[in-house]
Amino acid sequence: MTTTNERRQEYRNLFKQNVEKRLLVDKAVRIVVFACVIIAIIPLGSILVEVFKNGISAISYEFLTETPGSIGSGEGGIGPAIQGTLIIIGLSSLIGVPIGVMSGIYLSEYGDNRLARSIRFFNDVFMEFPSIVLGIFAFLVIVLILGHFSVWAGAFALSLIMFPIVARTTEESLKMVPITYREAGTALGLKKWVITFRIVISAAKSGMITGILLSVSRIGGETAPLIMTILGSSQFFSSMDVPMDALPLRIWRLSLLPYDSAQLQGWGSALVLIIIILGINLGVRYFFANRKNGILGQLVKKGIHAKN
Amino acid sequence: MTRLIDPSLQKLSFIMGEMGDMVVESISLAIDSYLDGTNTMDQVHKLSNSIRSKYYEVEDLTFDMLLKYQPVADDFRFIRSSTEISYAFSRFGRYAYDITQVRDLFGDVSECTNASLIESTKKVKHMIKEAVLSFAELDVRKAIKIREDEQVIDRIYKERLPRLIESNNTKCALAEALLLRYLERIGDHAVFMSDAINYIVTGKHRPSEERIMSHTKQQ
Amino acid sequence: MTALSVKPSDVAIKESLDTVIDSEKYKMIAENVTISYDKVPAVKNITMKFKEKSVTALIGPSGCGKTTFLRCLNRMHDMTKNASVTGKVMIDNIDLYDKSIDPIYHRRKVGMVFQKPNPFPTMSIYDNVTAGLKLNGVRDKKILDEIVEDSLKMAYLWDEVKHDLKKSAIELSGGQQQRLCIARALAIQPEVLLMDEPASALDPIATQKIEETIMELKKEYTIIIVTHNMQQAVRVSDYTGFMYLGDLIEFRETKKLFTDPKHELTAKYVQGQFG
Numbered sequence: 001m002t003t004t005n006e007r008r009q010e011y012r013n014l015f016k017q018n019v020e021k022r023l024l025v026d027k028a029v030r031i032v033v034f035a036c037v038i039i040a041i042i043p044l045g046s047i048l049v050e051v052f053k054n055g056i057s058a059i060s061y062e063f064l065t066e067t068p069g070s071i072g073s074g075e076g077g078i079g080p081a082i083q084g085t086l087i088i089i090g091l092s093s094l095i096g097v098p099i100g101v102m103s104g105i106y107l108s109e110y111g112d113n114r115l116a117r118s119i120r121f122f123n124d125v126f127m128e129f130p131s132i133v134l135g136i137f138a139f140l141v142i143v144l145i146l147g148h149f150s151v152w153a154g155a156f157a158l159s160l161i162m163f164p165i166v167a168r169t170t171e172e173s174l175k176m177v178p179i180t181y182r183e184a185g186t187a188l189g190l191k192k193w194v195i196t197f198r199i200v201i202s203a204a205k206s207g208m209i210t211g212i213l214l215s216v217s218r219i220g221g222e223t224a225p226l227i228m229t230i231l232g233s234s235q236f237f238s239s240m241d242v243p244m245d246a247l248p249l250r251i252w253r254l255s256l257l258p259y260d261s262a263q264l265q266g267w268g269s270a271l272v273l274i275i276i277i278l279g280i281n282l283g284v285r286y287f288f289a290n291r292k293n294g295i296l297g298q299l300v301k302k303g304i305h306a307k308n
Numbered sequence: 309m310t311r312l313i314d315p316s317l318q319k320l321s322f323i324m325g326e327m328g329d330m331v332v333e334s335i336s337l338a339i340d341s342y343l344d345g346t347n348t349m350d351q352v353h354k355l356s357n358s359i360r361s362k363y364y365e366v367e368d369l370t371f372d373m374l375l376k377y378q379p380v381a382d383d384f385r386f387i388r389s390s391t392e393i394s395y396a397f398s399r400f401g402r403y404a405y406d407i408t409q410v411r412d413l414f415g416d417v418s419e420c421t422n423a424s425l426i427e428s429t430k431k432v433k434h435m436i437k438e439a440v441l442s443f444a445e446l447d448v449r450k451a452i453k454i455r456e457d458e459q460v461i462d463r464i465y466k467e468r469l470p471r472l473i474e475s476n477n478t479k480c481a482l483a484e485a486l487l488l489r490y491l492e493r494i495g496d497h498a499v500f501m502s503d504a505i506n507y508i509v510t511g512k513h514r515p516s517e518e519r520i521m522s523h524t525k526q527q
Numbered sequence: 528m529t530a531l532s533v534k535p536s537d538v539a540i541k542e543s544l545d546t547v548i549d550s551e552k553y554k555m556i557a558e559n560v561t562i563s564y565d566k567v568p569a570v571k572n573i574t575m576k577f578k579e580k581s582v583t584a585l586i587g588p589s590g591c592g593k594t595t596f597l598r599c600l601n602r603m604h605d606m607t608k609n610a611s612v613t614g615k616v617m618i619d620n621i622d623l624y625d626k627s628i629d630p631i632y633h634r635r636k637v638g639m640v641f642q643k644p645n646p647f648p649t650m651s652i653y654d655n656v657t658a659g660l661k662l663n664g665v666r667d668k669k670i671l672d673e674i675v676e677d678s679l680k681m682a683y684l685w686d687e688v689k690h691d692l693k694k695s696a697i698e699l700s701g702g703q704q705q706r707l708c709i710a711r712a713l714a715i716q717p718e719v720l721l722m723d724e725p726a727s728a729l730d731p732i733a734t735q736k737i738e739e740t741i742m743e744l745k746k747e748y749t750i751i752i753v754t755h756n757m758q759q760a761v762r763v764s765d766y767t768g769f770m771y772l773g774d775l776i777e778f779r780e781t782k783k784l785f786t787d788p789k790h791e792l793t794a795k796y797v798q799g800q801f802g
């Protein structure tokens with residue numbers, strides 16, 4: 001022992017003594033951080049309040065189910081738009097989610113080579129593409145070739161937006177599953193695809209679903225790609241080869257009209273869109289979190305036990 | 309790097325060293341008192357008791373180390389042999405005391421001294437010194453010498469006993485018989501001790517056991 | 528830790544590898560196994576023979592290659608990208624690394640239990656035990672039930688969980704989870720069981736239970752266990768192999784290795800003079 005007790009005491013005296021001042025600084029920082037959060041939330045909160053305030057009076061059974069009336073009359077509703085949004089989200093998911101998930105699985109489980117690295121890079125670039133560019137691409141590839149606007153084109157464009165998000169989040173969720181579970185599966189003599197699909201995905205479910213919901217929320221509000229692909233219409237869905245309406249398009253159209261009634265309907269549509277997106281999110285989360293066997297519920301329970 | 313067990317091992321070595329010195333001293337004193345008539349009973353008695361209490365100390369220390377450190381390999385063999393050797397030391401002390409008691413009981417028996425007695429006592433003194441040194445230096449080569457000495461003592465023991473029966477001098481005969489007996493036992497324990505030292509160094513266990521058992525049967 | 532001045536010479540290693548060769552059967556033989564990561568050898572030309580129904584412990588300082596070696600015994604290195612394995616690993620005279628055999632089929636003969644208990648988190652106790660079976664095509668419910676009970680009993684877990692096999696595996700304590708992993712490994716009816724420091728993440732009572740389980744299992748299985756707890760090696764194993772820097776320094780009956788090690792490195796290691 002070369003350090004004597006006196007020297008140790010000297011070291012102790014070096015520590016900052018101004019405890020009160022530092023506690024104050026601590027508090028101040030906490031307040032500043034909290035304030036920043038509030039500042040960030042206030043606009044979001046006020047948007048919700050604004051939309052609710054302005055749109056609630058437009059909501060009625062008629063509003064939700066009927067086709068739009070003549071421009072400026074204030075009659076009719078946004079039925080086709082609601083239907084259209086649900087259809088386009090569903091179709092895009094049908095295309096984008098499986099492809100995205102499979103890509104994510106490839107990148108995570110089989111992707112330790114140069115090809116995978118380049119795919120990953122392009123995936124990240126793709127995620128940042130302006131959606132209008134993707135819309136134009138869909139326009140060129142489908143609308144121009146087929147000669148008309150269609151639901152196919154819209155679903156295609158939106159799936160292009162979905163797919164990189166889903167791929168990325170799937171890959172990250174799968175990578176978060178500790179390698180030890182894969183090893184256990186290998187040691188049991190299971191084939192790789194069995195391990196991936198029955199064990200790893202099972203454990204990564206929560207993260208994957210979050211990613212999928214994220215992408216659904218994203219495309220639910222996309223407007224630009226829809227302009228160039230499904231164009232919008234005033235009729236309910238009739239076939240895949242013709243234009244269709246969707247809430248973002250309807251909101252856009254309504255908000256450009258100079259009539260007060262149109263404005264009101266615009267607010268109402270915005271409210272409906274927000275409620276739909278929120279609903280999808282909460283619904284899926286609630287469903288998965290509360291299932292007895294769900295990993296989320298289990299981890300929550302275990303977390304509570306651990307704290308005790 | 310000092311391991312946790314090292315201070316205890318050093319203490320064990322130290323105590324064993326002290327015991328060894330006391331053993332050499334007590335046996336020398338006892339034998340000399342027999343041969344030249346001095347009364348050293350109290351001294352030897354004290355030494356013998358010290359040796360005995362150190363034997364208990366060694367036992368406690370051994371079990372303490374087993375409890376705490378679970379020793380293996382060299383440490384393990386050293387500790388195990390130290391138990392056996394410290395027991396041998398305690399026997400040496402005891403026999404030394406017994407020898408002085410003979411002298412005390414019978415009075416001065418220095419006139420009973422004869423050539424074979426001188427030879428066997430010399431051998432015993434030498435043997436004990438060699439044994440203690442062998443343990444201190446962990447030198448197994450001395451084991452051969454010790455075994456040779458033990459065989460000489462055995463031989464003398466076997467030769468003299470029948471002759472003593474025909475002796476006229478009862479006092480001398482009895483004294484000598486007792487002395488030879490104690491010397492023979494000291495010899496046996498010295499061989500056990502060299503076996504234990506052998507175990508520490510080579511890991512081989514109890515090579516002399518069979519030999520000794522077989523010749524004790526013949527008696 | 529300072530570098531040791533004693534280098535294991537080949538002659539010394541050869542002498543200290545003297546095991547009692549008798550006519551009893553060897554369940555598993557590893558011959559001239561060399562394992563390299565990115566061309567750098569981590570395990571150098573090791574030959575070891577494992578007797579049937581015995582427990583062999585592998586000890587050595589961190590980084591000596593014992594876990595790497597253990598994992599080659601059931602071809603776990605197939606999963607590792609830059610690992611290359613040469614040599615033979617024979618079970619009942621079939622080389623696991625023979626190109627002509629199906630590794631997955633033979634891998635089932637060798638079960639493995641890992642250091643940190645890793646029951647599948649989204650499955651129940653029952654499903655965990657049957658994971659190796661169901662996902663490999665065994666479907667008969669009656670047989671599955673039988674195997675579950677048998678495996679859990681062998682792992683000393685049956686009495687504690689039999690009333691609620693549908694409970695989620697991660698609700699069990701650490702020691703119970705590890706015994707569940709043992710049951711899961713046993714369910715695929717292996718003949719050799721590999722254990723990689725199975726008790727190192729557990730508390731002393733759980734450790735004791737695992738050791739008791741091992742002592743029971745050794746009546747039927749050949750067990751190879753990597754451990755850094757030397758007292759554990761002395762308690763449960765019949766044979767012990769000491770590895771250092773990728774070499775096998777000494778391989779003998781446990782009692783002999785720990786009371787009278789032949790190689791100086793072994794003596795130094797087991798007495799805590801390095802590592």
